[in-house]
Amino acid sequence: MGEILERILADAVEEKEEKKYDVLIIGGGIAGEESALDLAEMGFKVLLVEKEPSIGGHMFLLSKVFPTLDCASCISTPRMAAVAHHPNITLMTYSEVKEIEKRGEGDFRVRILKKPRFVEESLCTGCAQCESACPVIVPKEYDFGLRGRKAAYIPFDTAVPKIAVIDIDHCVFCGQCEMVCPVGAINFLQKPKIIKVKVGAIIVATGYKLFPIGRKKEYMYGKLANVITSMQMDRVLAPTRPYNSVLRPLDGKEPMNIAFVLCSGSRDRTVGNPLCSQVCCMYSIKQAQLLMGALPLADITIYYMDIRAFGKGFEEFYQQAKDMGVIFIKGRIAKIEPTENGDIVVHYEDIENGGKLRKAVHDLVVLSVGLLPNPEIAKVFKNVKLELDEYGWIKQKDENISPVETSIPGVFTAGCIIGPKDIPDTVVEAAAAAAHVAAYLNEVRRGGE
């Protein structure tokens, strides 16, 4: 968040009316969506709060997903639309939960900051004329900098809601957007608001952060354009991709010899993350298979420590990649170096072939980055403490009996907030959280009668 927006947010006006919902779900990724839909189907009134301008989380950014190779947009955008249209779900995007106070069982008082889009939500039709008119170009967050976006923009084609937002920190106040908007929705005077709500239970589904791989200096990320992260590679492979083809960033050459470096920022105490990130092996194998389709002549090498294909259908998916000709080398990359033509040299120990130190040249290197906790949400709990484990993931109250309960009765978790996990496990956990909320609310309410 930029300085100007932050200054504007400081003047948020509190709305008088306190709204009531059965459940507050924080985070509109696939976890929050699943929990919301399950609870809504059971008849509960759900408030779903997302801090970004659109729901969707990380999943809709992906190309295809393992092990079914379903197109991620194809299966996640309908969920997003279902959330937006369910009569029992109220959606608040571009909003942040700022404060939660627990008054008693089944009674949480929440203050939510609704950030100004500088676009009237009720008027905007998502026509994107403001976006075309805006002269400012900045790196696009959703493409991890691989392409640009305007300062007045719609986050992406399938955004929910499809409403423009103005990035006030980069806006030059030229007024072009205001002039072209056919419905007069642009409003530079829009104020932030604090919305007060009372809810019976809370699901925290704020997901994870990608490991900032710049921290692992020897991998040269950010220094060498042809060393990219796996998230960038997923964008390159997605239907809504930046280059509409697989190209390497430095010179736009079609890569012919691609390397994946697994455990980049995982299982690595030197960068402070000894945990396994649980998804990198599989998404790398998926990307390798997709690359074989996109670039049939390219060589793909995966440097790994152990291939952790543990979920349903995963092992078969791994074997399929081997059969397709993906090369798997057991060995951890020690060092990455540039060459003059933009190619990349990787140094590794070839463990299964005598343990010799070897060098290999690739024209594009993908760092399969891991997942880190996103514990910020713990700070908003005022009079009760949401406990974290020693790594910063939310602590489970009793993992062996009730894995989605937290240290606070009435507050539950869904998805990666308690530890790295893939989409199937996230969806299961989100539905489990919904079951626990339903049980909790039923008991609290019957107890109160």
Add this chain to the structure above:
Amino acid sequence: MGNEERRIGVYVCWCGGNISDVVNVEKVVEAIKNEAGVVVARHFMFMCSEAGQKMIIDDIKKYKLNAVVVASCSPKLHELTFRNVVARAGLNPYMYYHANIREQSSWAHSNDPEEATRKAIRHVRMAIAYLRHAEPLEKIRVSATPSVLIIGGGISGLKAALDLSRMGINVYVVEKQPFIGGHLAKIGSIYPYGRKGWEVVSTLVKELRKRDNVVIYTNAEVESVKGFIGNFEVSIRVKPRYFKRMCKRLDEVTKVCPIRVPDEYSYGVKKRSAIILPPYPGAYPELPAIDMNSCTKCMKCLEVCKDSIDFSQEEQIIKLKVGSIITATGFKPYRPKEGEFGYKVYGEVITLPELLSILKQSDSKDRLVINGKEVKDLAFIYCVGSRQKPKGNNDKINTYCSRYCCNATMFTAIKLFERYRGIRQYHVYRDIRTYGKNELMYEKACKMGAVFVKYDENDPPKVYRNNNKLIVKVKDLLTEREELEIPVDLVVLVTGMEPNDNEKLNEILKLPTGRGGFYQEVHPKLRPVETTLAGFLIAGTAQGPKDSRESLLSASAAAAKAAGTVLKGFIELEPFVAFVDPEKCELSKTCIAECPYGAISVKNYEGFGKKAWVNPALCKGCGSCVAVCPVGAIQIRGLTNKQIEDMIKTSAKEV
């Protein structure tokens, strides 16, 4: 059929590129835009997105459309999405047709874009023909019984029961064994914290027993299931325990019983009598049970527990009404074949579950003694019965990874180091899959001194005896494929999970199974606990290998879905059911004989007298009756003969 003019909107989806990379979507739009009834035709990158949906709704209003075609992916994925879209715009949701031009055109003919495009055009034309004769339909609404049947009383079944009960829903748990608790109750410490498996089970049992809306049947099996989502009629066969009250002399009575068979509660490590005692503290029920498969009715037990044992008890059949059914029948550990890594050839080759049972019983001892010999060196061989390679013959193989075994072994390794000082461990593995936080156990086991040896899947280790030691011979990939001969006192085969033997149940429920034999979910990513049979959910390891924590989550997820069904109090069924034209019907009753669901009976129609009648709640719309009716008096709603005929004619037109 309504004489209003048909105004159709057609929307061709790119599906990102899944369709448009092969099918020329512009050409499709061009080819069909002048078909009779078509008012507007467009193409778009993702019709299913919010933007695509809005486009349809805006068009319906602007062009006064009364029917919509979307040509995109499989109707399984998005038919419902678009029915809801047209409904939101005020149309009847059945004035919609979903043409599948992805699975049936672009994916099937990716090497022939022109033919794929032609086929897509035919599909869209057929959809238009369908809608020309379509009429608004209403969903069939039936009430839902607010209770749920759970098959399987292991950790998953019990957790689902507790969640549902807490939501105020009645729950029936049916367990085949005489005691609930499943595998977890048989295990001592479980990872990651060393909590006792049976203690987790007894905690759940204690919670469940406090509640008045939970009924647990043990020694019981599902006999039949009739009906449909919201309204299942289930019959359950409960076998007698032959114990009517507690006996104080249980120790004695098991001693007088002459029978000794392997005890399933210790994976056969111990022997038991024909009287099965409660196998763990807090077990439910508390009463013992007599196992009639091994009992010879020698009646010696009556001499000790005369007042408690009652051989006159009889089987009971119990009828239940439930709205939804959760199948949580769990797994069975892979049983190595005789001779597989020396199993059953050498007494010192055992499986991981067997080792865990031994450890559970030797809790207090500081020496690990197996077969009367102290174990100082032991080897674990991983992936036994998992990740198997096809061999070319028809042997059933398990190609999947069993997920829990690396974690469980690592935890066991740590426990062994902690308990038995000086023990040496060799872990002969393929990949160590301690995913997520489980990695910490791997790290700890390494630090404590576990030696890891990686074997090639094509050259697995061999186990043989040399003097008083077993030798594990293996080429180690981590040390230049050096051939190691590791002398050990015990070999532990880390066995995977297999689906339970459910032949009888599968015949009754007809749940689909997938590769590996586990129950198949609707969609592995987004609908992991639902099945293609409405009202039937799956939980725990019945769906695929999981550890106990993951089983709990999947059980709760199934509970959430079941609650979604029964809490509303009603179910809406699709209207595609058979209906009789009483004017034509001559009551030949052929349809009644043909219907596999017993949905057709005879009813008195006013003005027509007695004619055949279809119960819409029971009809599945299979069409068998339509085919056999000698006078063509039965049709399926939403799939009338006229619609089908016109679609066939249209499909044959030149493109």
